[in-house]
Amino acid sequence: MSFHMKNRPARRGLQAAAVSLFALLASVAHADWGGLNMPEGVTILSKKIYGLHMLILWVCVAIAVVVFGVMIYSMVKFRKSQGAQPDKTLVHSTRVEIVWTIVPILILVGMAVPIARTLIEIEDMGSVDLNIKVTGYQWKWEYEYLGQNVSFFSTLKRDSDAARQLGSGIDPHSVPNYLLDVDNPLVVPAGTKIRFLLTAQDVIHAWWVPAFGMKKDAIPGYVNEIWVQVDADKVGTYRGQCAELCGRDHGFMEIVFDLFCD
Numbered sequence: 001m002s003f004h005m006k007n008r009p010a011r012r013g014l015q016a017a018a019v020s021l022f023a024l025l026a027s028v029a030h031a032d033w034g035g036l037n038m039p040e041g042v043t044i045l046s047k048k049i050y051g052l053h054m055l056i057l058w059v060c061v062a063i064a065v066v067v068f069g070v071m072i073y074s075m076v077k078f079r080k081s082q083g084a085q086p087d088k089t090l091v092h093s094t095r096v097e098i099v100w101t102i103v104p105i106l107i108l109v110g111m112a113v114p115i116a117r118t119l120i121e122i123e124d125m126g127s128v129d130l131n132i133k134v135t136g137y138q139w140k141w142e143y144e145y146l147g148q149n150v151s152f153f154s155t156l157k158r159d160s161d162a163a164r165q166l167g168s169g170i171d172p173h174s175v176p177n178y179l180l181d182v183d184n185p186l187v188v189p190a191g192t193k194i195r196f197l198l199t200a201q202d203v204i205h206a207w208w209v210p211a212f213g214m215k216k217d218a219i220p221g222y223v224n225e226i227w228v229q230v231d232a233d234k235v236g237t238y239r240g241q242c243a244e245l246c247g248r249d250h251g252f253m254e255i256v257f258d259l260f261c262d
């Protein structure tokens, strides 16, 4: 069927839409593509999780190329205008049924192997160098270095807290690391395998530092655990927040993790 657009304003509108679409695509092309992907993180586990993510992404891309390739080829090659006749004999084919059941099973099992390996590694709490108990409160964190006789509370830094008050008159832009700093950060030597034991005293919180690729709930009366080992060359400050809607000031439960070189 041929399609003629006689309505000029409509055609201009379509042209303008096409131009703006191209402009949008061009600006996306100029943007940092890395910002569209999942961040790689700085720990052993976060890198493995990133590797898995990329592996599965390319498996999906390969499947999409094959499936859409066959579909588009078939639609173009066997179109009605070329005299294609529907095959009325292929109502049921046991061979085809078996192939399209076995092939996806093999793909899924193939993907499950590296995934299971990584999951086992995530749960492996063996040979940790340091145990830190993390307790969530409304609205602060308590850190306890087990066996080291060190424990402290970590709360939103005072300058941020003052600036966030309604009608404080303080310009948030004048506060360094506004709403991202705490009074007492976690301080840990580089290259150590740390086990975090997460719990809470009042309601459910969640301890989350995005660069670690790990997030887990801190639940009252229950201990969850995660392990973190940051690469020795990634010395620096990593930040996170409580990732559970734990109450009114949930957005102000910051986490600051300082990694120093021995």
Ligand SMILES: [Cu+2]
Pocket: 136, 137, 204, 205, 206, 242, 243, 244, 245, 246, 247, 250, 253
């Ligand atoms: Cu919380």
